[in-house]
Structure formats: structure tokens, C-alpha cells
Amino acid sequence: MSTRSEVLKHLNLVGLLQPALHVPQHAPYPDAIDHSLYRAYLRSSHDVGGEPDVPIAWEEKQEEQWELNTFATCECLGWRGVWNAEERRRRQNVDLGQTQYLGLPYYGRWLLTAARILVDKQYVTLTELVNKIEEVKKRHEQKSAR
Amino acid sequence: MSKSQHDRTHHAKKATGKGDPQCFKGEAGPAKFKVGDRVRIRDLPDIFYTRCQVYTRGALGTVAAVVYESPAAEDEAWDNTDKPEWFYSVKFQQKDLWPDYPDLYANDTVETEFSERWLEKA
Numbered sequence: 001m002s003t004r005s006e007v008l009k010h011l012n013l014v015g016l017l018q019p020a021l022h023v024p025q026h027a028p029y030p031d032a033i034d035h036s037l038y039r040a041y042l043r044s045s046h047d048v049g050g051e052p053d054v055p056i057a058w059e060e061k062q063e064e065q066w067e068l069n070t071f072a073t074c075e076c077l078g079w080r081g082v083w084n085a086e087e088r089r090r091r092q093n094v095d096l097g098q099t100q101y102l103g104l105p106y107y108g109r110w111l112l113t114a115a116r117i118l119v120d121k122q123y124v125t126l127t128e129l130v131n132k133i134e135e136v137k138k139r140h141e142q143k144s145a146r
Numbered sequence: 147m148s149k150s151q152h153d154r155t156h157h158a159k160k161a162t163g164k165g166d167p168q169c170f171k172g173e174a175g176p177a178k179f180k181v182g183d184r185v186r187i188r189d190l191p192d193i194f195y196t197r198c199q200v201y202t203r204g205a206l207g208t209v210a211a212v213v214y215e216s217p218a219a220e221d222e223a224w225d226n227t228d229k230p231e232w233f234y235s236v237k238f239q240q241k242d243l244w245p246d247y248p249d250l251y252a253n254d255t256v257e258t259e260f261s262e263r264w265l266e267k268a
Contacts, residue, residue, distance in 0.1 A: 044195060049199045050199075050200065050201035050243075079158070081158055083225070084225055086222040087222070087223050087225055089223070090223035090224075094194070
């Protein structure tokens, strides 16, 4: 797939991501937000207890290797004092925002958050991270082309 | 906080050989509530982060255990560990939490933990 067609597909997909309360106008005037709405928007996305929802099927899923690696990486960040468990939870359950909290797999959020804290606390720069991702992506493409 | 301003080993130094929350023992002062006390959960502003479930706000419960001293989640989530609080396990009747809870299960309870700031004497 070419870069342009990938970009256009991406634009169509993000158009489908909507906040739970869909209103036609984004960034409303301040007087359109009353106290109840303000509270609803600021809720911590992980605090879902008591929310009406439909039942979902219980599935026993075995952890994949990358998920175990992610867990170990995040624990190492804790042992080295980069974050504590509560800071990790805040970042992976709340700071991401509701759309990503509900939309990404559990360990996907862990992994994203591990990368984020290293940038936020200046252990790596975003430039270094982006270049590394690009480098690994290229290497992977060459491998799978063989 | 950038790494130059922050001692990232402070927690390891404190907790090594003791564990967490044991390393905060004796730092919260006298506990405000005791087992058996009736308490109401406060509805404090909960912007940015909290572990106090919204479904308990304003509800009446009973202190089932005084569990440990630790920084409240709202502080610890930014690595502020200077002001530990007492934590309490509070038991609620399910019927007090959910208006439609069936009478058939009137004895059902749920128990969950709160830091002291979330409780007031009922």
C-alpha cells in the first residue's frame, strides 16, 4: 500500500472515532457546557463501575510473548524509579483519554505508556523514538520481503 | 518533572527491605475512624485522577478494617509521597448503592478501600 493511500485510509478511520457524547459542533462555546456535562467530560475513563452497558462474553485469553515482554519492561521502569505503579495506572488508564482507553488492547496501552513516560521524563527524545520506530519498521519490511 | 529535578531512587531507598505500603507505617498520624464507624463517602472534585469509584459517592457504609498507611492515589500518581493517609476498607449494603437491587439479595454487601480524605462521619 502506498503512503498516500495509507494516509487517506487513516483519515477515514479517525473520522469514525467519536467522543461518546456526539454533538455536531466541536469545541463548543463555554455556556454550552453545564456542570453535569463538565463532570462527565472530566471523568476518569477507568472509573466505569455502575455505568449501564451490555453484557459481554467472558474469554480466557493466554498472554502473547509481546504482552509478557511489555509487562516486564514496565516493571523494570518501576524498579529503576522511572515511575511508580500508581503513576503507571494514571498514564495508561486515564491520561490516554476515553477513546484510546476503550479502543486499544490492554497491553497495547501499557506499551504506549512506557514509551510516553520515557519521552515525558526526558530519557529519550521524541525524535529518537520516531527515528527508531522508522528504522525497525524498515528492517521488518526488508525481512518480510525476503 | 524532568529527571534533573527528581530523585528517582527515593522510593526504592525507602521501600527496600520493608515493602510498600509498610514503608509508610507511622507517618499518617492517628487514624480518624475505627472499625464499626458509619461513614459517608465524600463527593470531592475528581479531576485528572482518582481511585475513589464514583458509584460510592454520597453512600453510607461501615468501616470494616483500618488497613494501612500510604500516600493517597491522587498524590502517588504524580510521585508525591510526602503525606501518607490511613486507608480504610468500607463495607456497603448493595441495596444502598443500587436502587434496583433485588430484595431477594438484601443481605449482599460489597467492600472496597478508600483513603481517609474520602470519608466523613455519618
